Amino acid sequence: MSISVAIVGSGPSGFYTAAALLELGADCTIDIIERLPTPYGLIRGGVAPDHQTTKRVMRAYERTALHSKVRYYGNVELGKDIALGELRALYDAVVLSVGAPFDRPLGIPGEDKHGVIGSAAFVGWYNGHPDFRDLDPDLATKAVVVIGNGNVAIDIARVLVKSKAEMAATDLPGYAEAAIRASPIADVYMAGRRGPIEAKFTNVELREMGELEDCHPVVEAAQLPDTVTGEMSDRDRRLREKNMASMREFAAQSPAGKSKRVHFTFFAKPVEILGGGRVEGIRFERTKVTDGRAVDTGEFFEIACGLVLPAIGYQGAALEGAPFDARGGVIPNARGRVEPGLYVAGWIKRGPTGVIGTNKPDGDEAAEAILADAGAGGKPGRSALDAHLASRNVVPVSFADWKTIEAAEIAAAAPGAPREKFCRVRDLLAVLGR
Ligand SMILES: Cc1cc2nc3c(=O)[nH]c(=O)nc-3n(C[C@H](O)[C@H](O)[C@H](O)COP(=O)(O)OP(=O)(O)OC[C@H]3O[C@@H](n4cnc5c(N)ncnc54)[C@H](O)[C@@H]3O)c2cc1C
Incomplete structure (x- = not known):
């Protein structure tokens, strides 16, 4: 039967x-x-x-x-x-x-401020998901911080900085295209608690960041290790070595006339979202990585921004x-x-x-x-x-x-x-x- x-x-x-x-x-x-x-x-x-x-x-x-x-x-x-x-x-x-x-919460003070939008909602908005069609994010800011060092973070950064021509053959909905084009966003900081070795980007997605028409990938050469060390499978080591090679290329690239930047911001643990009712910046604690884990250093720094997009995972x-x-x-x-x-x-x-x-x-x-x-x-x-x-x-x-x-x-x-x-x-x- x-x-x-x-x-x-x-x-x-x-x-x-x-x-x-x-x-x-x-x-x-x-x-x-x-x-x-x-x-x-x-x-x-x-x-x-x-x-x-x-x-x-x-x-x-x-x-x-x-x-x-x-x-x-x-x-x-x-x-x-x-x-x-x-x-x-x-x-x-x-x-x-x-x-x-649903987005995993960041769990830090200030995450309820206007201008903090989780990746599920933001990605849903630029993909035309009916739940987020009317999100209407306020993109009237020059600087955005995307929290996370995985492919969702890189997707968000890329969609925000690609040119009109680069987005022409896509299904970005008209309302999202119009909002992104009208926005003054010039600097996207992609912040991760750990370092370049631990970043979870796949190499195809990472490499694409070095090939954008009007956006320069900013990587601090001093943060890139000479070799990939630590316990991991051969497959993981190969992926990370490829990522290091891509990031070394980024560090050597000239910003030559490009009007936008994506900043790879490593060793940065978000501790507080700053501002009054709406986001004005974010405070990070500098970390160092020991045995693959982020360890606090007691040193803090801030990035001024009008939008914080946590992309730290779903639940x-x-x-x-x-x-x-x-x-x-x-x-x-x-x-x-x-x-x-x-x-x-x-x-x-x-x-x-x-x-x-x-x-x-x-x-x-x-x-x-x-x-x-x-x-x-x-x-x-x-x-x-x-x-x-x-x-x-x-x-x-x-x-x-x-x-x-x-x-x-x-x-x-x-x-x-x-x-x-x-x-x-x-x-x-x-x-x-x-
Ligand atoms: C932003 C983002 C980008 C990604 N990009 C890539 C990529 O480029 N390449 C890649 O390999 N992977 C990518 N992934 C991962 C990939 O999308 C997931 O692995 C996959 O979609 C998970 O499949 P799923 O069926 O578990 O869930 P989903 O794809 O989320 O499907 C769940 C479905 O269930 C429906 N549903 C939920 N609740 C109910 C209910 N109560 N009643 C009826 N229906 C319901 C939802 O509407 C949805 O259609 C991405 C993930 C995200 C979040």
């Missing part, structure tokens, strides 16, 4: 779970439930708008969505339109692949009806199984780390656990979900509806751009005449 599977969340881990079930030849129906009208999670709403090649993975997810066993239910939110207990009563297996959408949120490990921000599980009938994949399973492909083994594990637990099946699944949603007057966005939205976005694109996103739920639904 066929088993009914509901996957909640249409990001990479949701789609990899669906694909794994199909690859294993499971006799099943798979319903992918997504709170936004649009699919693909952080591929649409997180990956930087100027990294369209990375976003191409959506094509593989589309093939999965179009499989005859799979149905997409967009604009349906777990916890609002259907409770987890209700969903579990309808489906033999429920997979939670809802991601980790998941509790879902009613599922266990939650508040410290780790994840749903406790054993290889993707929370308990028979309930499974997890992706960031809500193991925390917000890794690249898109890291979510694939999560999908494999969840699918294997579902099939290992599957009894005879027999819960009604799709027909009962349809009846439940109809009783609540919830009209889901189907995958065909999404393709209609996508076609309208492509048609609205400026020349050379891949699409002009609709960024409010009402505008997305209006395309469908709703």
